[in-house]
Amino acid sequence: MKKHFSLILVGLVTLTAIMSYGVLSKNTETDNNEKVVGKELAFAEVATANSLGKDSSKINEKEADLKSELVKLNAELEALEEEVEVVHEETNASYYHDKFNGRKTASGAIFSNKKYTAAHKTLPFGTKVRVTNLRNDREIIVEINDRGPFVKGRKLDLSKTAFMDLASNKGRGVLPVKIEVLPENYEERKSELQEELSIITSIPEDLDLNEFAL
Template sequence: MKKNVIILSFALLITMLLSFSHKNHLSFERKAFLSDTVKKKNIIILDATTAIDSIKITDSIATLETRIFKSNVEASHYSDKLNGRRTASGKIFNNKNYTAAHKTLKFGTKVKVTNIVNNKSVIVTITDRGPFTKNREIDIAKTPFLDISHNSGRGLLRVNLEVIQ
């Protein structure tokens, strides 16, 4: 009887230790929470290469009031390893969304980014701070970067930035 009690208590102790170490194990994956769910917004397609998120469907690029913010500046795109992380505004980053990072513009500001070389443009929403690289003005998510890029999307682009009012 004593032997069975000792074996049972030893098995419980090992089970507790294993379950404790499993819950506190740090890993690179982050579990999803209910607060992380993202509602899809209305997306309108202007042509095959341009899409706008969260702007009224009745609007078009021609009717939007914009003001030049900066001309002939460098733009880069986010790395894929940042998917799923929180941005400075608290939103979950996804490289497929039309979002960007800027050092000084307010969160939620809509910016029209136009590639100087091929005159393609996209409208992105500022949701993060950065880029923290010298001479770089804006970081764009990968999908809008590829939409206006003239190559496979590697490197930097020279762009004009216009703030939508």
């Protein structure tokens, strides 16, 4: 009976790994498929061995590899954050009036208060910046596509949508903020690293890996 149960358990874990392979193959790019599916299959092997009570050197090596991968991913995330440049540690940000909707910005783009954009006097058009509300630590990412604001003490004009996402008090028209310039492809790179981290820290649960994740 115990032997039959073990075989069923092995089958279920293997089937889960195969199903994961099929879903990931359809929804991610080929290079990422091989990387992610490889991890899924490795986790399945470790989970199967642990559930059957096996404690071989091969499984221990597999666990060590997964923990090593966590350390590597965390290091890459930290390195990515080190590329972020603080341009204004503390300044003020305001937002566009609705009357500017549909008008052409300094970059040539048509302004919309529903998009995540902003105006800055000197940052190049297309620059992605992270804006943090110093009162509540909320963050948003916007793209510079216009020049301004031309009011003393303000360094950024945000679209209304971006501003309201940051504000805890919707009645205020100015917010104290920190402004950071993000490196190229920051959002994509961070998303990929976090996706890999989430896979490792969630499968399998009986491995003590979460202590390594940021």
